[in-house]
Amino acid sequence: HGNAKTDDELEMAVKAGVGTIVIDNFDDIDRLERIVKGEQAVLVRIIPGVLPDTHLANATGQDDSKFGLSISDARVAIERLKASKKLRLDGLHLHLGSQIMSTQPFIQSIEAIASLGEFSVYDLGGGLGVRYTYKDSPPSIEEYLDALIATARKYLPSTAKILIEPGRSMVADAAVTLYRVVTIKRSLRTFVAIDGGMADNLEVSLYGQRFEATVANRVGGGELYSLVGRHCESGDILIDGVRLQDPKVGDIIAVPVTGAYCLTMANNYNGARRPPVVFCLDGLARAVVRRETYEDLLSRDLN
Known part of the structure; x- marks a missing residue:
């Protein structure tokens, strides 16, 4: 995968015996023709020309996408x-984007690629949305697959292998991020500032993604607050207008549905240390990723 594979x-992929490489552009073909010694299975990534109803930064299947080749190319x-x-060439690949809240774009994308001929493999990508907020209503897994x-039965060969790439829809609700309240400031609006923010959750800044939150031991209800991060950006607002029940300095704030792209995009902006990861099951907890240290942040510096 990738639109700029070096x-x-x-x-490295060929040497490791990667089963299938996705062709994103003509330069991929040139490079692989030079590199491959035997035979390499490939798919061609297609731009189906479908713009789903999601944030533009999450959309990858529209006509002007940087990913894939147009139908004519x-x-x-x-x-x-x-x-x-x-x-x-085993077949075709497409991917419409992420956090897609309707099945219609997926249907349209399959219709769009059907005219390119019959192949043994069709990778239809992923993109199914999840419920981040009380108002969100994504299709169920069953509705999506149906x-x-x-x-596919209508437009693609009956003997073809159909692949999908579920990501966000599999792991988003597997995680809850816990923050501690550092300070509360009352002015034109009331800010509840926490010990994290855009360094551990870029989805808000990049995609305008809305989350919910609660004081961990006082769930639900309360007044409206602006839950803000600790970084030197006015845009470091995790949730603007979230109901919290009487938050106090030292309280733990729980933000659910953070399993998809929060940890993977975590960064060291402002010298932030990436958080630990703790697995919990049946009342037991164990750390599986330790918290970064300041020594970690300095470890790549050269004298």
């Missing part, structure tokens, strides 16, 4: 790969 990365790539003696299967 020679080193492709060489894909036809050229397909013919070139069919003639290749090193690259075996839509994909029905459309």
